[in-house]
Amino acid sequence: MALRESDPAEVGGYHIEDRLGSGGMGVVYLARSASGRRLAIKVVHGQYADDDEFRARFRREVAAARRVSGAFTAPVVDxxxxxxxxxxxxxxxxGSDLGTHVRxxxxxxxxxxxxxxxxxAEALRDIHHAGVVHRDLKPANVMLADDGPRVIDFGISRAAEFAASDALTQTGRVMGTPPFMSPEQFASPQDVGPAADIFSLGSVLTYAATRRGPFDSPSPYETALRVVEGEPEVxxxxxxxxxxxxxxxxxxxxSRPAADELFTLLREGGLPGKRPVSGNDSPRFPRRTPGARPTEPTVTTWPEAARTEQAAALHRPGKPPTERNEPAPAPAGTPGPETERPRGRRGPLLVSAAVAAVLAAVVTTTVVLTPDEPAPAATPARGDLPDGWKPWATSAKAPPGSERVLGGTDASLKSCAALGDSLxxxxxDLMATRFGLADGRNTWSRPVDPTPNGTSGDQGAIIGTVEGRVYAYEADEREDPDGGIPTRYSVEALAAGTGKVLWRxxxxxxxxxxxxxxxxxxxTAVPEGVVTFFGAQGDEYxxxxAGNGEVRWRRPKPDTEGDCMLRSAAGRAYLVCATWPDDRKASRTTVSRIDPATGxxxxxxEAKGTLEVxxxxxxxxxLADAFTADRGLTLIDVSSHVLTxxxxxxxxxxxxSAYxxxxTLYFTRSSxxxxxxxxxxxxxxxxTNSSVEQQGPPAASADHVYFASPSGRLAxxxxxxxxxxxxxxxxDDGGRADSMLATSxxxxxxxGDALYVPYGVRSVYSVDVRDL
Structure with a gap:
């Protein structure tokens, strides 16, 4: 990075050769000593020089860095x-930092x-033995040197023995980088000790293995909530x-091990046992089984492409999106499915105070969030059944004026969702109808068209659910003397238990x-509400x-020769627009992440093909191509936007069909x-052949996948x-004449273990999967 006219020629008698980078607190230069040794010099921005508290923090950073200078850190020279x-x-x-390398x-x-x-683990062992808690271990603070990783930037560290009485952390500030902080850093900063660095180590290793942190979220508020009480995504x-x-x-x-215990575990290759929650007992680390490969590190040179001339303590922006083609893997025999996300444990931590502290925090280091992938709702534990559950089969009544039961069209339900004690x-023709999870009682129904006239009709679909509410749509058709069938469309939020309209x-x-x-x-539904096409022409979105149904923003739909769709994934909305030239092979699709605050x-x-999310x-x-079978899959990293x-x-x-x-991706056929x-x-x-014809989207537990047909056949x-x-x-005991016309x-x-299977004419039955 080229030097600027305002940059000094030397600092402290060291000749400045290059600018390595700049951050919120200062500039880092590449310098050379009189003996020719290359140095990284961190120079604080001028606006902080008159801040006595900042100078005190800087002195502490210098002292902490000197205390831990050694083989696993960047030694302080001056x-x-x-x-x-x-x-x-x-x-x-x-070399590069871990964050840059993984990106x-x-x-x-x-x-x-x-x-x-x-x-x-070895670095933290030495840091903690020196009486220092780092408190900001994150990928940007881990340098990948030729001889192993180095931990850098002790800007918010402190001496462990002074943790509870440290005046500089009693000012209401939350220090650190939220996705890699520990629960106690949010809930009880005065109690932060070496265990906080161990928690951060777990987050750093998860990032290094998956290119995402275990608590990633687009906002510090959500991140704090997940760190304090959420389950890690590993x-x-x-x-x-x-x-x-x-x-x-x-x-x-x-419950976390000490750094030296972790190092012993890694050196001996054992698996950890459950550590007691209280007491000073050391956890048991079983020895590795005979022939197991030890995990003691060997010195390996990192790829030359990973080496960058950059500041050790700074976070470098990622690369722009690129497209990569990866070779097809060799077909596997019968490997198991990918690792399931474990269920975590919630403790009695002060969530509200922690989150409020984050929102009010003045953070002394850059807050770096890896967005996009909030953890999905945890699957109910095996062995669970709703209270009072028993096998049942129930049908919802046809809405008044419906002509669909024997009309030669499909009268099956199209979407279902479980909320609380309701399905x-x-x-x-049903906007929504409710069945009791335990007994199947059909307690309420609402038609799609409140004033049916028999002209056509709309199927109805669940748009989404949130906190006991379900989003659905109403389609009120009216006669038009000039021809056509004008329809007034509305989105409604309904209380799942009662069917009460909360807003329309x-x-x-x-x-x-x-x-x-x-x-x-x-x-499509997202935590902020419903994103929908809008207006008399449907040319906006x-x-x-979510709270009151008010239109928070409107945006014009892109002008394209193809079509656009609204989709959501992991709680985020996307606008997916395909362009269809005469030659289908030349089609293109653009995928845009919608900002929920502005639209x-x-x-x-942009990717090749006509893709569906x-x-x-x-x-x-x-994403998969809707028309070309040999195109394969398109993957878009939601953090780096790299397309593969x-x-x-x-x-x-x-x-x-693809689900x-x-x-796991399932390709299913009607056969x-x-x-x-x-x-x-x-x-x-x-x-395999499931033996289920016209099978629709499957449901899955950790060990089984369930397929069902429109007639209720189950595998x-x-x-x-x-x-x-x-x-x-x-x-299918509905007696309809259109069973051969039914689609999935x-x-x-x-x-839990209760499976609810829609079938026939507006019907559902429930079964305990352990009894199949």
């Missing part, structure tokens, strides 16, 4: 905290992860390191208005506020054929092997 602009010189470490090259392979884990961490990472991420400080479904917002009125049907990509695109990535997995959007084309080991079956469920594929590698996990397939382990015959209905809904 410093002057009393200079007009305070500065500190450390040995220059050529540019992807997650570390297992051998590198073992080296990193052992090196950081899917993708190799099995060998997963027990160690989980141990580091224990909410209770005393709410929609479809077949009109989204379009007229012949050209767009029905806000989520199944057609015209509306808008956000309806503007936070980022846009299947969901999000492992920090990436997963993932070739499939086997081409997508012709006419197959992403619990991290009952199913192929399970890993979206991360493109490998085929297994193939339970082993998620690991693909073996069909149980079936139930169809039970609503997917089954799994709540």
């Amino acid at each position: 410093a002057d905290a009393d200079a007009p602009r305070p500065w500190m010189a450390t040995l220059y470490i050529p 540019e090259h992807g997650p570390l392979p297992l051998p590198r992860l073992r080296e990193l884990a052992a090196g950081l 899917s993708g961490v190799p099995d060998e390191l997963l027990p160690l990472v989980r141990l580091c991420l224990e909410k209770e400080q005393k 709410v479904c929609a479809g077949a 917002t009109r989204t379009g009125d007229g012949v050209s208005a767009t029905v806000p049907d989520s199944s057609q990509g015209a509306a 808008a956000l309806l506020d 503007k695109a936070r980022w846009t990535v 299947l969901g999000q997995h492992d920090g990436r959007l997963v 084309v993932r070739r499939l080991a086997q081409p997508r079956p012709e006419t197959a 992403l469920v619990r991290g 009952g054929a199913v192929r399970a594929v890993s979206p991360r590698t493109g490998r085929t996990l297994w193939e 339970a397939v082993n998620a690991r092997t693909g073996k069909v382990e149980a079936t139930r015959p169809g039970r 209905g609503a997917p089954p809904v799994l709540v």
Whole structure:
């Protein structure tokens, strides 16, 4: 980075050669001593020089860095905290920081992860033995040197023995980088000790293994909430390191091991046992089994491409989106599905105070958040059944004026969702209808069209759910003397338990208005509310506020020769627009992440093909081509926006539907054929015939996948092997004449061990999956 005219020629007698980078607190230069040794000199910005508290912090940073100078840090060579602009010189470490390396090259392979884990455990051991708590261990503060990782930047560290009485942390400030902070740093900063660094180590290792942190969120508020009480997202961490990472991420400080215990564990290659929550007992670390590979690090040179001439303590922006083609993997035999996310444990921590502190914090280091991937709702524990549950089968009554029961069209439900003690479904002229999870009682129903006239009709669909509310749509058709069938469309928020309308917002009125049907990509739900196409022509999209339905913003739909759809994944809304030239092979799709605050695109990535969003997995959007079977998968990293084309080991079956469920991609055909594929590698996990014709989207638990037909036929397939382990015959007892015309209905809904299967004419039955 070129020097500027305002940069000094020397600092403290050291000749300045280059500018390495600049951050919120200062500038870091590359300098050279009289003997020729290269140094990194951190010079504080002038506006902080008159701040006595800042100078005190800088003195402490210098003192802490001197105390821990050694093989695992950047040794301090010289410093002057009393200079007009305070500065500190450390040995220059050529290489990149961990954050930059992972952004540019992807997650570390297992051998590198073992080296990193052992090196950081050893570094923390020495830091803690020196009586220092780092308090800001994060990827940007880990340098990947040739001889192993180095921990840098002790700007907010403190002596462990003075933790409780440290005046500089009693001012209401929360210090650190939220995605890599410990629960106690939010809830009780005065109690922060060495265990906080261990928690941060678990987060850093998760990032290095998956390119995302275990508590990532787009806002400090959400991040604080997840760190304090949420479950860590650790899917993708190799099995060998997963027990160690989980141990580091224990909410209770005393449940985490000390740094020297971690180093012993890594050196001996054992797996950690459960550490007691209280007491001073050391956890037991079983020895590795005979023949197991030890995890003691070996010195390995990092890739030359990873080395950058940059500041050790600064965070460098990521690269712009690029497109990469990756070779097709060799077909696998029958590997198991990808690692499931473990369920965490919640402790009695002060969440509200912690979150409020974050929002009011004056953070002394850059707050770096890796966005996009809030953790999905945890799957209910196996063995759970709703209170009072018993097997049941129930039908919802047809809405008044409906002509659909024997009218030659599909009268099956199209979508269902479980909320509290309710199963709410929609479809077949029903805006929404409620069944009791325990007994199936159909307590209320609302028609899509409140004033039916028999002209046509709308199916109805659940747009989304949130906190006991369900979003659905109303379509009020009216006669038009000039011809056509104008319709007034509205989105409604309903109380799941009672069906009460909490708010109603009109989204379009007229012949050209767009029905806000989520199944057609015209509306989607996010935590902030409902994003839907809007206006008399459907040429805008808008956000309806979750609380009151008010239109928070409106944006014009892009002018394209194709079509646009609204989709959501991991709680984020996306506008997906495809351009369709005469040659389908030349089609292009743009994917834009919608900013919920403004409606503007936070980022846009263009890809080849006519793509549909299947969901999000492992920090990436997963998309498949709707028309070309041999194109494979398109993956978009939601943090770096890097696009990857993932070739499939086997081409997508012709006419197959694609569904992403619990991290596995399923290609299904109406004949009952199913192929399970890993979206991360493109490998085929297994193939089978479920024996379920016209199967729709599956439901999945940790060990089984469930497929159902419109007639209610059910199959339970082993998620690991693909073996069909149980079936139930169809039970379409509605007596309809259109069963041969029925397409796939609503997917089954799994709540613990209770499975709810929509079938027939507005009907649902429930079964305990253990009895299949």
